[in-house]
Amino acid sequence: MRPVPAAPPSPVARCAALADETRWEVLRRLGQEPLSASELAETMPVSRQAIARHLGVLLEVGLVEQAREGRQVRYRALGQQLTRLARDLETVGRAWEQRLDRLRVMAEEQAGRDSSGG
Structure with a gap:
């Protein structure tokens, strides 16, 4: 098993790694069950070499891990890392919602002043 990087x-x-449709599909499939690069390539419209490159990117950012099973190397998605990324994105989303709420209040206050002739 390849060790997870010390500093995530x-x-x-991680978002950049997921900004590729093929990579996203690879990760989705690995979330369902551990698979080898060959097994992924058999069911996807890309070569085994392309799958290997995509797996390398996902390994590099810590979203999947690999484990040797006999002569095969199987990959699986790391749910804990995906959960951490989802929490990070949720925090950003909440901050934007708060900013938009403040802007809405300011706009409503300004509209009230404008309509009262102030």
Whole structure:
């Protein structure tokens, strides 16, 4: 099993890794069950070499891990890392919602002043 990096990659690096449809599909499938690169390539419209590159990116940002099973290397998604990324994104989303709420209140206050001739 490949060790998880000591300092986790940034949420930006993880989001960048997920900004590829094929990589997203690879991660989705690995969340269902551990698979080898060959097994992934058999069911996807890309070569085994392309799958290997995508797996390398996902390994680099700590979203999957690999484990040798006999002659095969199987990969699986790391749910804990995905949960951490989801929490990071949720925090950003809440901050934006709060900013938008403050802007809405300011706009309503300004509209009230404008309509009262103030």
